Amino acid sequence: MTEPIPQAVTWALAAALLGTAVLLLRQHGITRRQRGRNAVLADGVRAREEELRHLVTVRLPALADHPGQDLPGIGPLDTRLAETEFGKGMDEVLARFSGAVEHAQARADQSAKAALKASMRSIQALANEQQVSISEMQDRHDDPDVLRDLLEVDHTNAQFGRRAQAIAVLCGSWPGRQRSTSPLIEVVRGATSRIRDYRRIRVHGQVEIAVRSRSVEPVVLAIAELLDNAARHSQPNTTVEVDVQSVHNGACVVIDDAGVGMDGHAVEHATRLLSGRGEVDVTRLDDPPQFGFAVIGVLARRYGFTVSVDTRSPYGGVRAVAFLPTALLTQLEPAAAEPPIDLTTQPETTPAPGPVAAGSTTGSAAEGTTEGGLPKRRRRVPKRQDPAEPQPVEAEEVPGRSPEENARILGAFARGTRFGRSAGRILDEEEYVDAAATGAAGATAATEATGTADSARSTAHKSHEPHKSHEPDENEGTHHA
Amino acid sequence: MTPRRPEARLVRSYVVTDGRAHPTRNTLDLVTLLIATTDLSLAGLNPEKRRVMEVCRHGSLSLAEVAGHLRLPVSVTKVLVADLMDSGHIVTRAPIPAARPSDTRILQEVLDGLRARL
Numbered sequence: 001m002t003e004p005i006p007q008a009v010t011w012a013l014a015a016a017l018l019g020t021a022v023l024l025l026r027q028h029g030i031t032r033r034q035r036g037r038n039a040v041l042a043d044g045v046r047a048r049e050e051e052l053r054h055l056v057t058v059r060l061p062a063l064a065d066h067p068g069q070d071l072p073g074i075g076p077l078d079t080r081l082a083e084t085e086f087g088k089g090m091d092e093v094l095a096r097f098s099g100a101v102e103h104a105q106a107r108a109d110q111s112a113k114a115a116l117k118a119s120m121r122s123i124q125a126l127a128n129e130q131q132v133s134i135s136e137m138q139d140r141h142d143d144p145d146v147l148r149d150l151l152e153v154d155h156t157n158a159q160f161g162r163r164a165q166a167i168a169v170l171c172g173s174w175p176g177r178q179r180s181t182s183p184l185i186e187v188v189r190g191a192t193s194r195i196r197d198y199r200r201i202r203v204h205g206q207v208e209i210a211v212r213s214r215s216v217e218p219v220v221l222a223i224a225e226l227l228d229n230a231a232r233h234s235q236p237n238t239t240v241e242v243d244v245q246s247v248h249n250g251a252c253v254v255i256d257d258a259g260v261g262m263d264g265h266a267v268e269h270a271t272r273l274l275s276g277r278g279e280v281d282v283t284r285l286d287d288p289p290q291f292g293f294a295v296i297g298v299l300a301r302r303y304g305f306t307v308s309v310d311t312r313s314p315y316g317g318v319r320a321v322a323f324l325p326t327a328l329l330t331q332l333e334p335a336a337a338e339p340p341i342d343l344t345t346q347p348e349t350t351p352a353p354g355p356v357a358a359g360s361t362t363g364s365a366a367e368g369t370t371e372g373g374l375p376k377r378r379r380r381v382p383k384r385q386d387p388a389e390p391q392p393v394e395a396e397e398v399p400g401r402s403p404e405e406n407a408r409i410l411g412a413f414a415r416g417t418r419f420g421r422s423a424g425r426i427l428d429e430e431e432y433v434d435a436a437a438t439g440a441a442g443a444t445a446a447t448e449a450t451g452t453a454d455s456a457r458s459t460a461h462k463s464h465e466p467h468k469s470h471e472p473d474e475n476e477g478t479h480h481a
Numbered sequence: 482m483t484p485r486r487p488e489a490r491l492v493r494s495y496v497v498t499d500g501r502a503h504p505t506r507n508t509l510d511l512v513t514l515l516i517a518t519t520d521l522s523l524a525g526l527n528p529e530k531r532r533v534m535e536v537c538r539h540g541s542l543s544l545a546e547v548a549g550h551l552r553l554p555v556s557v558t559k560v561l562v563a564d565l566m567d568s569g570h571i572v573t574r575a576p577i578p579a580a581r582p583s584d585t586r587i588l589q590e591v592l593d594g595l596r597a598r599l
Contacts, residue, residue, distance in 0.1 A: 131489050138494055138554040147556040148502030151495040158493055182491055185528060190491035199500055220491070 047078050048086055055090060063098050109281055113171040120168035124176060127161030155198070162194040162224055166295045169221065170280055175299070179216035180408060183332055184209045184244055184251055184324075187216060191223035197231035197240075205244035208332045209251050213412065214419065215328040218299045222307060225292040226255050226320045234259030234317055241315070250325040258315035270309050276301030303328065494557045497529050502556070504563035511545040511555065514574045515562060521570050529553065530561055534570060541574065 054077050081087040134154045141147065169175055182190070184207055192201045211219055230240045238258040245252045262270065272278060276297030296307050305324045313319040401409070517537035526534070529551060536542060536550045548558040565571040 128489065135489060135554075138557065142556050144503040144556060144559075147494075147554070151498070151500065151502055154493055155495050177489075179491065180488065186491055189496055189528075190493075193491070193493035193496045198496055216491070 047081060051077055051081055051086075051090065055093070059094065060097055063094065064101050117168055117171035117173045120164045120171065121173060121176075123164040124161060124168060127157055127164060128177070130157050131161065155193075158194045159196060162221065165221060166225065166291060169295050169298055170291055175217040175221055177217045178412065179213055179220075181210050181213045181330060182216050184211055184253075184329070187211050187220055188223055188242055188244055188253055190216075190220045191227055192242075194220070194224040195228040195231060197236070200231055200236070200238070201227055201240050201242060203242045203244065205242075207244050207246045207251060209246055210330050210332045211324065212328055212330050214415070215303050215305075215324075218303045219305065219322075219324065219328070222296045222299045222305070223253055223255075223322060225296050226307065226322065229292050230255050230257035230259065230318065230320065233257065238315070247323075250323060250327075250329055253322040253324070255320040255322075256313035256315055257317035258313070259317035261312060261317050262309065267310050273297045274300065274307050274309065490552070494554060497527070497553065498557055498560040501560055504559040505567055506563050509544055509559045509562060509573070511543065513544045514541040515544060515547060516541045516572050516574060518570055518572060521568070523570075526565075526570070530565055530570075533558075533561055533565060537571065 076082060076087065076090070081090075131154070134150055134157060138147065138150050138154070141150070165175060185203065185205070188203050192198045192203065195201075227240060227242070234240065234257040240258075241256045243254040243256075245254065270293050273293035274297045276299075278297075280291075280294045280298065293309075299305075300307050305322060305328060307320065307322045309318055309320045311319040311321070515533075515537050517534050519538070523531050523534060532551055533547055536547055542550075544558060544562060545555060547562070548555045551558060553561075562571060562573075566573065
């Protein structure tokens with residue numbers, strides 16, 4: 001009875017042992033696999049920690065400096081993480097961060113520009129006011145000692161005004177200051193007036209070209225910046241040679257200095273700025289701020305001229321070339337041609353009311369280029385019969401003006417209105433010429449009326465004036481239609 | 482419309498005189514008559530000096546008139562004219578002296594004569 005028991009026990013033991021061994025083996029395998037997985041997981045966690053640290057210490061700061069750009073060498077440390085949820089989450093963080101930075105920067109730039117623009121405009125207005133006072137003082141005082149001081153004050157004031165103007169332009173403002181059409185030489189000398197070392201500038205060249213009134217101030221400002229650069233970067237005992245040339249498609253102002261010149265990198269940088277394509281970030285100008293090229297770039301782009309500084313001057317420095325296309329230019333007109341015509345046509349204007357009715361039907365005849373003021377007058381007469389709304393505000397000022405001044409004001413008014421409406425579009429030459437012609441016609445007619453009207457008719461004369469002031473508007477309407 | 486102010490000069494006075502305020506001679510006054518000499522070349526003169534020569538070419542003008550034509554302050558014009566005198570482009574003449582004040586006695590006689598006739 002006892003014998004089968006040990007056998008059974010042995011068998012049971014053996015089975016148990018076997019089972020245990022199998023279990024142990026399995027356990028061992030599981031443990032090893034578990035350990036391996038643990039190691040992988042630990043690696044993963046470490047990699048993610050590293051990645052996170054990299055994100056915080058390297059990638060985000062880099063992004064903060066250059067938002068919206070993909071920077072080489074500052075990607076994720078471990079590219080295997082890119083496909084995981086973690087990687088996608090990190091990209092999301094980066095995108096949001098970048099967006100926030102860009103937004104904040106845009107807002108900061110915008111508010112900085114707005115604040116600068118407003119303050120520069122008021123400074124500019126003060127500088128202009130001061131310039132007028134200085135001019136008046138120069139007219140009033142005859143003493144050379146006083147004049148010397150006034151010249152100095154004037155010079156400083158001009159530079160001061162230019163600085164304010166340049167910053168305002170950089171912040172998106174207009175150059176301000178309406179000027180009449182001026183000879184190109186005067187424009188260059190006007191630019192000379194606004195820089196510190198004006199005595200070192202030599203202007204050569206004789207061209208019978210004028211710059212249109214709308215472009216005078218921007219061109220003056222751009223050339224002043226070029227001249228200032230040239231004078232600033234050359235020895236005080238050297239001169240800056242300016243040559244004004246007429247070329248096939250416009251005119252060129254060539255500025256040569258005998259200064260240190262620019263290396264390839266500087267030329268590249270300057271060319272980029274001068275093209276005016278990049279956004280100007282006013283919060284990132286150097287200290288001291290260097291915005292000359294940026295200002296020229298903005299003006300050149302807005303008004304359609306080009307400036308290049310990539311050639312070497314024969315004097316060893318930089319040669320800057322400003323090219324003004326024909327659209328910005330006009331021919332110099334011989335002044336004071338109109339007054340004698342007014343005198344000769346004066347007797348004819350008195351019997352003129354006869355063909356008034358015919359005048360309204362022969363509107364096209366008015367465009368004919370008959371000599372004398374008669375056709376121009378006919379053109380105005382039918383308009384006088386139109387029930388146009390009077391504009392009494394303008395009527396008060398007109399009687400004291402000369403015909404040329406009237407022509408200029410009306411022309412400028414028409415041009416200005418049209419320019420404002422077309423918002424930044426550069427006008428064709430024909431449009432300019434038309435505007436000038438109609439302005440002149442209106443003004444000539446006005447003079448004839450004033451010439452014939454004696455004091456007894458002055459009230460009747462007054463009633464014409466609203467139509468005169470209205471005329472540019474009507475002409476403008478036909479241009480648009 | 483705001484009342485128009487005279488347009489500020491584009492070329493400032495210090496550029497016109499090259500920074501100088503003192504004329505090279507102080508013999509000029511408002512009524513000095515300027516006469517342009519026609520035989521000298523205008524090369525090398527700045528635009529304002531050319532303009533002075535241009536306005537004086539048609540006959541003598543007083544300094545005040547020249548300043549008016551050029552729309553420059555009189556003191557600045559003096560500097561320019563003094564330079565032109567140095568280079569020989571302009572000669573000056575003292576203003577024509579005013580006629581000697583007439584004798585009141587003669588005037589009285591004329592008046593009496595006229596009264597007697599009419």
